[in-house]
Amino acid sequence: MATSLCESMRDGTILPDGTISVSGLVDEACVAMPPRQDAEDVDARDADTPDKWIKRHKDMVRLTGRHPFNSEPPLRTLQEAGWVTPPSIHVVRNHGAVPQLSWENHRLKITGVPRPCELTMDELASGNVGAVVSIPVTFICAGNRRKEQNMTKKTIGFNWGCAAVGNSVWTGVRLCDVLAYVGVERQSREHRFVCFEGPEGELPQGETGSYGTSIDMGWALDRERDVLLAFKQNGEVLTPDHGAPLRTLLPGCIGGRMIKWLCKMWVSAEPSTSHYHFFDNRVLPPHVDSQLAQDEGWWFKPEYIINHMNINSAMFEPRHNSVFRFRDSQNTTLKVSGYAYVGGGLKIIRAEISLDGGKSWEIADLTRPEDAIAEARGTDKHWCWSWWETEVDATRLLQCQEIICRAVDSNQNMQPMNLTWNLMGMMNNCLFRVKVHPMQTPGGVAVWFEHPTQPGAETGGWMTDDAGIFDPAKASDAAPGPSGVAPKRPVAAIWRS
């Protein structure tokens, strides 16, 4: 049995105390679940679309109009939900209408293997194909922060803000166990790639009209890379927008490489030939525009495919259009916080801010619940975002142009200083800068903060045409530092260039 070397079964059910157990080979671990925030009704905007049967959170920012549903939560909503993100406010990337598939009738067709089969959802979830495991994984659209790129020069992609990211506990069966179940336990010339496809006829392009991609067999078989065929998110069966009833979940990988509404999986000597395997999820060199990409065959050059996420970070606080007022003598420090992530199983080891344009950097405190989980799982692979927080002496704000953040990963990688444009607008991870504007108010001196952009068609942001326009109607109060005592810890400096 493929499960002989596996952890005991964890079904990812939310426990009465509001936590969910996650898979641990070595020890037990539980994660607290956030409130679900499910919508009670279908949003009026979906009423005359093919998705009129899906209840969606009304605050989600729709980035491509009403339909298809491509959306991210307001950054504040994402932050307030906490380290674990409810499915209802989790980033969604849909290329077309959501297929109506049922748990009862859905089948996963597996071919190109010694024991081809069609598996029902009950069979997949039974524990007989492989142990059912639950793992927290941060899911990121490779287009996260694309609007910053579009403000520089238009890409072919739409305006993701910096909330195209969510972190959930995903439950499913390991792909390596499923492959063992159908008779594939090692690479061979015939068993070189695993290909995945969603429903046929779902999309306008490609021969089959389905969204598909493939991964190397080594990746697929690698237990440590935790590839799942997932059927639950945060302990409950998948919602339609997140791939119900079955999807692939590739920790550390860009969201676009994970197939929702998974229908077919096959093993082959060749990688996927799906239209979307080639014409989506690429970072082409910056001089390549649409015409050149087509003329010179850039879409087919293997070095430009993207799989693992690069290192990135952004600020939750100070929030866009928030104001810090000096009149209140309690406000002696400002709270600065955000998230940081990296792909490929690496770990964020440091988050830092700079108030002097990147000349020196100060360490923030990391909040990384995943440390205890990885310890319990007995692995050095990390799949989740880290949150970070620090506070700065408010008087320093009067002399700084901007607050910049950056992250450092366990490979000592950091984010680049400058934005590099690419045709698809993907993997933007240049330093995230929040501009600091001093201003006079009736109550005295204040500073207000401006993020680079706001998602979708929303206005505001120092990279946009609305740069520097303060909107008191939308303004909020910036949070003071929790302790009122700013730490003194510059940690890095630019030495000699």
Place this chain on the structure above:
Amino acid sequence: MATSLCESMRDGTILPDGTISVSGLVDEACVAMPPRQDAEDVDARDADTPDKWIKRHKDMVRLTGRHPFNSEPPLRTLQEAGWVTPPSIHVVRNHGAVPQLSWENHRLKITGVPRPCELTMDELASGNVGAVVSIPVTFICAGNRRKEQNMTKKTIGFNWGCAAVGNSVWTGVRLCDVLAYVGVERQSREHRFVCFEGPEGELPQGETGSYGTSIDMGWALDRERDVLLAFKQNGEVLTPDHGAPLRTLLPGCIGGRMIKWLCKMWVSAEPSTSHYHFFDNRVLPPHVDSQLAQDEGWWFKPEYIINHMNINSAMFEPRHNSVFRFRDSQNTTLKVSGYAYVGGGLKIIRAEISLDGGKSWEIADLTRPEDAIAEARGTDKHWCWSWWETEVDATRLLQCQEIICRAVDSNQNMQPMNLTWNLMGMMNNCLFRVKVHPMQTPGGVAVWFEHPTQPGAETGGWMTDDAGIFDPAKASDAAPGPSGVAPKRPVAAIWRS
């Protein structure tokens, strides 16, 4: 048997045609071996040291005096040897005298496992413990390019140039197979780390006086990460300086984490407590000096341990102190070449040069023999350096201050613009810059090139006190571009900061 899922045995012997077969699960692959360049005699400098029995290549640059032997080859020697590096000119890091161990008498003692044992070298190499496999791996000292850091502010480490890197075919048994042989096939609370140690009493510090470290069990068991207990380099038994008769080989990892002269291995619930596990191979934040590191316990903070190499690149050509002469009408282009590497199994997807201070970048041609090898091995993990080459229109040299190179990896990581200092002087990977100096010669206008530093006590380099001093006695001719036609391909630009 642990080998049931393994590739067939490849003993890494050099074939009559001068190639060595490397392990392929999927297909066959061979790698051409370079000339051995073995020394015929013991170097006079070793005559009155404990290492007086070891024959060493006389051109190796000794970085810590005569003894212990810490050395890198001249950059030109490294380049001329080719993509595979002979052991005789491969970077060596010795903390003390080399132990005199024999193949016949050496034993690997394995404890903390269900079936403790002592293995002879013949047993390890027999194929009965696990298949014998051969894999090309680039080995990098985490201190590579440290002299650049020392020129900024002295670190506690000695002056590595940019040739503390070598690429060999390593032959051994997979650690996961050895662990299976002694009864460990999965993580558990008791089986959480694998610890390694060299000979006792070898070094002055720590309880046992041995060099030791540990890795996570997940890493150790992960077939895809290719951890070896290695006994051959380029098809021949290890030389004393490279760990004869047995060492660990951790692809994608810093050299300092790999244990030479491996004597003991044990599995434990706890990581290594070796002195060197904590007081070596760390990247501390830049504000931490020796005193602060001790006072505030920075050596024991887990986030500052280093394992995987970060992304890096350097230039072979134009060589330091080489001269490009315009008088020769054949010299219309200049050849620019170098190496690039990254750890963790990632792949170098692009190397680029800039002639305008980093504002725009041009793609170089990559030479990556590993592609065919990875394909034959059926893996998406890459463990070897990439070489790159391009040529530039010579007239552009007259208007540029410097030639800069950078690499891009499959996670879209790049090198940072600026150097960041750290106490141990490790993982320096800022952009590598070669300064371009126009000058008048009897034959007409020429430009000469200056690298940042030269290894060890060697003088010269724009970062040093000898900056800008041209030494005609040491000067060589810069190579013209091979085609005489410079490609036109700017690929990246700094857009908006």
